[in-house]
Structure formats: structure tokens, C-alpha cells
Amino acid sequence: MTALAHEPHRPTQTHAEVTRDILGTLKTPSRGYYLALFGAVAMFLVGLFTFTMLLKEGLGLAGYTPPVMWSVYITTFVFWIGIGHAGTLISAILFLFRSPWRTAVYRSTEAMTVFAVMTAALFPIIHIGRQWIFYWLLPYPNARFLWPNFKSPLLWDVFAITTYFTVSTTFLIVGLIPDVAAIRDKVSGWRHTIYKLAALGWTGANSQWRHYTRGYLYLAALATPLVLSVHSVVSWDFAMSIIPGWHGTIFAPYFVAGAIYSGIGMVLTLLIPLRKVLHLEHMITDYHFDNLGKLTLLTGSILFYAYAMEYFVAWYSGNIFEQTTFWRRAFGPMWWAGWSMIICNAFVSQLLWFRKIRTNLTSLFIISLFINLGMWFERFVIIASSLSNDYDPYAWSNPAITWADWGILIGSFGWFLMYFLLFARTFPVVAIQEIKEMIPYPRKHTGGH
Amino acid sequence: MARKPVPGVLASFTQVDAATEAITGLKARGFRDLTVYTAAPNHEIEDALKEPVSWVRLFTLIGGLTGVTAGFAMTIWMSRDWPLLVGGKPIAAIPPYVVIAFELTILYGALSTCAGMLILSLAKSLKGRPYHPRFSDDRIGIFVPCAPEQTGAVRSLLTQAGSEEVTVHGA
Numbered sequence: 001m002t003a004l005a006h007e008p009h010r011p012t013q014t015h016a017e018v019t020r021d022i023l024g025t026l027k028t029p030s031r032g033y034y035l036a037l038f039g040a041v042a043m044f045l046v047g048l049f050t051f052t053m054l055l056k057e058g059l060g061l062a063g064y065t066p067p068v069m070w071s072v073y074i075t076t077f078v079f080w081i082g083i084g085h086a087g088t089l090i091s092a093i094l095f096l097f098r099s100p101w102r103t104a105v106y107r108s109t110e111a112m113t114v115f116a117v118m119t120a121a122l123f124p125i126i127h128i129g130r131q132w133i134f135y136w137l138l139p140y141p142n143a144r145f146l147w148p149n150f151k152s153p154l155l156w157d158v159f160a161i162t163t164y165f166t167v168s169t170t171f172l173i174v175g176l177i178p179d180v181a182a183i184r185d186k187v188s189g190w191r192h193t194i195y196k197l198a199a200l201g202w203t204g205a206n207s208q209w210r211h212y213t214r215g216y217l218y219l220a221a222l223a224t225p226l227v228l229s230v231h232s233v234v235s236w237d238f239a240m241s242i243i244p245g246w247h248g249t250i251f252a253p254y255f256v257a258g259a260i261y262s263g264i265g266m267v268l269t270l271l272i273p274l275r276k277v278l279h280l281e282h283m284i285t286d287y288h289f290d291n292l293g294k295l296t297l298l299t300g301s302i303l304f305y306a307y308a309m310e311y312f313v314a315w316y317s318g319n320i321f322e323q324t325t326f327w328r329r330a331f332g333p334m335w336w337a338g339w340s341m342i343i344c345n346a347f348v349s350q351l352l353w354f355r356k357i358r359t360n361l362t363s364l365f366i367i368s369l370f371i372n373l374g375m376w377f378e379r380f381v382i383i384a385s386s387l388s389n390d391y392d393p394y395a396w397s398n399p400a401i402t403w404a405d406w407g408i409l410i411g412s413f414g415w416f417l418m419y420f421l422l423f424a425r426t427f428p429v430v431a432i433q434e435i436k437e438m439i440p441y442p443r444k445h446t447g448g449h
Numbered sequence: 450m451a452r453k454p455v456p457g458v459l460a461s462f463t464q465v466d467a468a469t470e471a472i473t474g475l476k477a478r479g480f481r482d483l484t485v486y487t488a489a490p491n492h493e494i495e496d497a498l499k500e501p502v503s504w505v506r507l508f509t510l511i512g513g514l515t516g517v518t519a520g521f522a523m524t525i526w527m528s529r530d531w532p533l534l535v536g537g538k539p540i541a542a543i544p545p546y547v548v549i550a551f552e553l554t555i556l557y558g559a560l561s562t563c564a565g566m567l568i569l570s571l572a573k574s575l576k577g578r579p580y581h582p583r584f585s586d587d588r589i590g591i592f593v594p595c596a597p598e599q600t601g602a603v604r605s606l607l608t609q610a611g612s613e614e615v616t617v618h619g620a
Contacts, residue, residue, distance in 0.1 A: 014587065015488060015586060015587035016586055016587040019488075019585075019586050019587070139523065139527065141530075141531075145530075145531060146531055146533075147527035147528070147530060147531060148527075149535070150524040150527070150528065150545060150546055150549055151535065151538065151542055151545045155549075156545070156548040156549065156552075159548070159549050159552040159553070160548070160552050162552075162556075163552040163553070163555055163556040166556060166559070166560070167555060167556065167559045170559055170560070170563055171559075174563060174566070178488075178489075178585075181585050182488065182585040182586070184585075185582030185583075185585045185586065186582070186586075200567075201571075201575075203486055203575060203580050203584070203585075204486045204487050204488055204489075204584055204585055205484050205485065205486055205575055205578075206483070206484065206485040206486075206487075206494070206495075206498055206500065207484065207570065207573040207575070208570045209487065209490045209495075210495075210500055210503050211503045211504075211505050211565070211566050211569040211570050212490075212566060212570070213490050213503075214502065214503040214505045214506065214566075215503070215505045215509075215562050215563065215565060215566035218505060218506065218509040218558075218562045219559055219562055219563075222509070222513075222555050222558050222559045222562070223555075223559070225551075225555065226552075226555045229548075229551060229552070229555075233548060233552075432488075433488065433489045434489070436488050436489040437489035437490060437491075440465070441463070441464060441465035441491070441589065442463055442464050442465070443464050443465060443466045444464045444466055444467050444611050445466055
């Protein structure tokens with residue numbers, strides 16, 4: 001017991017109990033689950049209806065008016081891309097750092113990553129207008145044999161997002177294979193047939209583990225620089241331009257820290273109810289939430305610094321356009337968005353200095369909602385508020401937000417939650433194989449290895 | 450069509466040190482082609498098996514190098530194919546193309562790693578070798594392919610090491 005007290009990351013169950021408990025989460029779900037799924041599908045249908053109307057009427061329906069031609073859709077795109085980052089941080093970066101507490105939470109965060117990137121990937125297509133020719137972004141020549149402009153950050157983004165989606169999906173699927181085999185061995189009938197096909201003949205033989213463990217390590221090593229690059233590239237969509245409020249060298253690290261911060265916020269929002277619904281309290285403990293809280297505090301503090309530095313640099317630069325942009329962020333017509341971002345991200349995260357708050361799930365859940373809200377506002381402020389006041393005051397105008405903006409935003413949450421709920425019902429949300437790796441097998445001789 | 454069963458002995462263990470003792474004993478007696486089933490990777494078993502490092506890394510390296518080459522080749526070739534001078538910048542400007550080359554390094558490297566894992570895992574066929582669902586749960590399985598006249602000796606070695614159940618296959 002003393003040893004366990006010093007190793008809170010180590011599960012206290014036996015191998016058989018781990019299989020039983022995690023497979024228990026795949027049994028017939030409760031009424032609450034179906035209600036949540038129904039809600040998610042209904043939200044998705046709202047989005048689908050709005051998208052159909054956009055196809056029919058064009059982007060004017062979303063209130064696109066000069067100078068704010070990037071508004072809620074691009075804000076929501078950056079928001080969802082950011083959400084994905086915490087998953088890769090926890091599944092790949094903390095794997096390389098041998099951080100054992102990640103084990104209980106990494107599967108659900110990795111699934112969140114894939115579904116968040118799937119959601120984000122819809123937005124460039126929704127936003128471009130004339131959505132039926134979205135494939136013009138791909139590197140093939142047009143009718144005049146012109147190739148895409150590879151000097152454009154928007155095209156870098158196409159490559160970054162496509163790579164991120166492919167690699168994070170691959171990483172999730174590879175991690176699932178041994179667990180799918182464990183399910184195959186426990187179920188019967190048509191479910192056995194499906195899981196048998198999905199397990200790709202996995203038996204856990206030494207000849208398989210030998211290549212699997214190495215391959216998984218290299219995938220983690222590849223995903224690590226990728227995750228840092230993706231949000232850097234997203235930030236360059238803005239920073240490479242000369243719009244006041246966008247043109248900052250701080251943008252890449254500022255966006256990466258914000259992405260991880262927002263992602264952990266979403267992890268907490270999903271994991272706290274999920275743990276209760278799936279009865280996983282003994283696997284995902286206060287210790288895990290305490291660590292997630294510390295990670296939130298770290299990234300939230302980096303954001304606090306970045307916000308302060310943005311304002312400082314605007315003042316110190318002596319550039320009147322930068323100074324005006326930042327003055328208007330705090331005291332202009334969109335002050336409510338500017339202050340929402342600062343309060344929800346920079347200030348609320350500082351509550352996590354207190355251990356009592358980090359281990360109190362109610363307070364942590366409320367904080368996570370503030371983070372989600374604050375991080376959406378952060379992107380909205382950076383994108384829409386910066387565009388609303390360009391160099392010439394006669395061209396200033398506030399973004400016009402319409403029902404079509406809200407419809408797509410609601411639809412994106414529905415789309416994301418729908419996939420996440422279906423995943424939680426079909427695959428283990430806690431990695432069976434990695435949890436078992438942390439539990440020592442019984443020994444006939446006591447003593448060290 | 451089911452492959453003909455491989456003759457040999459299958460043992461099930463609950464204790465890891467008993468399994469490693471059996472593996473060490475079998476290897477000392479010249480049984481090299483062992484199949485050890487575990488629900489999760491285990492360092493003690495890896496140490497006892499003394500297998501060389503996987504060649505997956507070669508797939509990762511080749512994939513990554515192909516990606517970086519493809520990234521630069523595609524962007525430079527496409528820029529030069531229809532040269533358009535934009536903003537006074539060089540036709541083929543390397544700094545912006547680093548981003549594309551980097552992303553393709555990761556993409557090709559990751560896909561090639563997966564292909565490597567699959568190819569190398571399938572290279573050793575496990576068809577005809579017995580498996581039990583308990584091995585993905587809480588037991589360690591060891592299958593020793595051997596001729597019928599060796600089964601007695603193998604069986605007693607496995608039992609002495611601490612196997613809870615030993616069965617003879619394909620005899």
C-alpha cells in the first residue's frame with residue numbers, strides 16, 4: 001500500500017479487472033447517453049440546414065461585409081484546430097517524456113483530437129464560398145496550367161491540416177489495435193466478427209509487439225514536432241499579413257500555448273461527465289485531474305504573458321495603427337469580446353494555483369467552460385476585431401453576425417459531439433493495453449526484477 | 450483455408466518470472482522460434498527473448514527522406530513550370546517551401562512507419578500456431594514449436610518453470 005501511495009499513477013486493479021471494467025463501458029448505454037446523442041444529432045442537423053442555405057444563398061447570408069471578411073467561421077476553425085492540440089500533447093509528447101499519468105486519459109483526448117480536426121477541416125470549405133470547387137486548393141494545375149501558390153500561408157495550412165488529420169488518425173488507430181483484439185476475445189456473434197476484422201489479426205505475440213512498440217515510439221516522435229508546427233502554421237495565416245493586430249512574431253508560440261490551453265479545457269469538459277457516466281472513477285482519479293489542472297495553469301499563464309506582451313509591444317512600438325487596434329480591443333465597440341478573452345483565459349486560469357480547486361471536479365468543470373468560451377473569444381477578437389479597424393478609419397466597420405454564423409457554430413459542436421459519443425460507445429475510452437503495461441504481473445518469487 | 454497446425458507445446462502462465470524462467474530455459478536448450486503472447490509489452494519478457502531492435506526505424510527514415518525530397522521537388526518544380534514573379538520574390542523561394550517539405554516529411558514518415566509495422570509484423574506468419582483469448586486478458590502464453598518426440602521434455606520444462614496449464618498441439 002505504501003508503494004502505491006507513492007505511485008498514484010499506477011492502477012490498483014489486476015489485469016483481468018482492467019479488461020472487465022473497461023469493456024463494461026461498451027455495454028448497453030443509459031438513457032442519458034441516447035439523450036446526449038440525440039441532442040448532438042439535432043445540433044448537427046441545424047448546421048447541415050444552415051450549410052444548405054449557404055450553398056443556395058452564398059456567404060452574404062453569414063454577414064460577410066468588408067472589411068470583416070473573416071469572422072465566425074474562421075474563428076471557429078481556429079478554435080477546433082486548437083482543441084485537437086491537447087490530445088496530441090497528452091498522447092505523443094507526454095509519451096516521449098514518459099509521463100505515466102497520461103495513460104488513463106490519453107485515449108479519450110486522442111479521439112477528441114481526431115474529431116476536433118475533422119470538425120475544423122469543414123470550416124475552410126464552408127468559408128471559401130463556391131464550396132463545390134474546394135478541390136482547387138489541391139496541388140494540381142488549373143485550366144491555364146497554373147499551379148497553386150506555395151508562398152501563401154493558406155496553402156501551408158492545407159498541407160499542415162491534412163498531415164495533422166492523417167497522422168493523428170493513424171496514431172489513434174494504431175493505439176486501438178491491441179484493445180480491439182482484447183474486445184474481440186471477449187465478445188461473441190456479429191460484434192466478434194467486426195472486432196476480429198478491425199483487430200487485423202493481432203494476438204499480442206512477441207513478433208508483433210517488437211515492431212509495434214518501436215513503430216509507436218516513432219509515430220509519437222513524428223507527431224510531436226507536427227503538433228507544434230500545425231498551430232504555428234495556423235498563426236501564420238494571420239501573422240504573415242500586415243494587418244495591425246495580426247502582424248506579430250509572437251504569434252506562433254502564442255497560438256500553440258493557446259491551442260493546448262483550449263484543448264485541455266475541452267478535455268476537462270468531456271472527461272468529467274464521461275468518467276461519471278462510464279463509472280471510471282477508480283481509473284481516472286483526482287490525481288489525473290490535478291495534473292490536467294497544472295497543465296492548464298501552465299498554458300494559461302503563458303497566455304497571460306502573451307496577452308500582456310501583445311499590449312506592451314503595441315504601446316512600445318510607437319506604431320499608431322497597432323496602438324489604435326489594441327486600444328479598441330479594450331475600449332472600442334467590441335470591448336465585451338476583448339475583456340471576455342482576458343477574464344476567461346488569463347484570470348480564471350490563475351484560480352488553478354489552488355490544489356483544492358484543481359481537485360474539485362465541479363469547480364474544474366466550471367473553469368473548463370470558461371476556458372472554452374474564452375478561447376473562442378480570443379480567436380474572435382484576434383480575427384474579427386483586428387479586421388474591423390484597418391489602417392483607414394473611414395473603412396472601419398464591425399462584424400455583422402447573423403443566424404447563419406450561429407447555425408454553423410452549433411452544427412460544429414453537434415458534429416464533434418456526435419462522433420465523440422459514438423466512439424465512446426464503440427471503443428475503449430481508456431487504453432486497456434497501456435493501463436495493463438503499468439500493472440506488474442504476479443510473481444512466484446517476491447523481490448525486484 | 451485453415452493452415453495446417455504447427456506441432457508444438459502451448460503453456461499458459463500467470464507469473465511473469467515463471468514465464469521468463471521458461472523462456473531462458475527453452476532458449477538454452479536450443480528452442481529459438483518461440484511465440485510469447487502478452488496483453489501488453491513487458492520488459493522482463495523482452496530481456497529474456499533477447500530480440501534485435503525492430504527495422505521499423507528504417508521505414509521511418511526512408512519515409513521521412515522521401516517526404517522532404519518530395520516536398521522540395523514538388524514546390525520548386527511547380528514554381529518553375531510556370532514562372533510568375535510575385536512581389537519581387539525568387540521564383541523558387543526556399544524559406545516558404547520549408548513548411549511544405551516539413552509537413553510532407555512527417556506525413557510520409559508516419560505512413561511509412563505504419564506500413565513498416567504492418568509488413569514486419571506480417572513477415573512472421575503466426576498461422577497454424579495456437580492462441581487463447583486469455584492471452585489478451587491476464588495470462589502469458591508461450592508456444593514452443595517442436596517435433597513430437599521433444600514434447601515430453603518441453604512439457605516438463607514448462608511445468609517446472611511454473612506454468613498453470615500445458616497442452617500439446619498438432620501431434
